[in-house]
Amino acid sequence: MARTRPLVIQVVTGDPRPIGRQIVDGVRMAIATGELAAGDQVPSVRGLAQQLNVNPNTVAKAYAELAAEGWLDARQGLGLFVAPPRQRLSEVERDRRFDEAVQRFVHEVVALEMRPADAVARVQDALRGLAPRRRA
Structure with missing residues (x-):
């Protein structure tokens, strides 16, 4: 069974990108650079929100966007996992x-x-x- 991989991303208040965009970009970068591999579990919404000191709704929206784009897979009752590599966009x-x-x-x-x-x-x-x- 996959274990939860730590997610090392930063949210910078002076960044012109909204916090949710920074989270999405950070997760994408971690996957693209191999810091997170297919099958790795990402932290829970609450866990990442506490780590980054942000609203859980912001993390939930970021994770939903990543799942919709094919970067993450939701497994009922288990959490979110990095999706296998595939062409995510046309x-x-x-x-x-x-x-x-x-x-x-x-x-x-x-x-x-x-x-x-x-x-x-x-x-x-x-x-x-x-x-x-x-x-x-």
């Missing part, structure tokens, strides 16, 4: 979201007056740092 939706993310990033880079080469180098460094990690 190619069209993936492209749309990627284009939006690139546009937001480009606008920030321009506003910060960063050189394009510096921006590309930092993105490459950040992506290298997120390569899936292996667990023992």
Whole structure:
């Protein structure tokens, strides 16, 4: 039986993203980088809410979004588990979201007056740092 894996995410009050979005993004990142693997149980709504010191309804909504997108599977009476890898979004939706993310990033880079080469180098460094990690 899978054991509950600790979920190490941070909620930052100064972040422009709502708390629920930060939770969703944190769980997605933990799954994408291999910190959480398929079959791992995530903390309960109440447990994560206490850990992050946030309203349980916020965690419940974040978990519901993750389940609806196929990142988590609910097992009746057992809790929430990381879903097996699969294509979670259609190619069209993936492209749309990627284009939006690139546009937001480009606008920030321009506003910060960063050189394009510096921006590309930092993105490459950040992506290298997120390569899936292996667990023992």
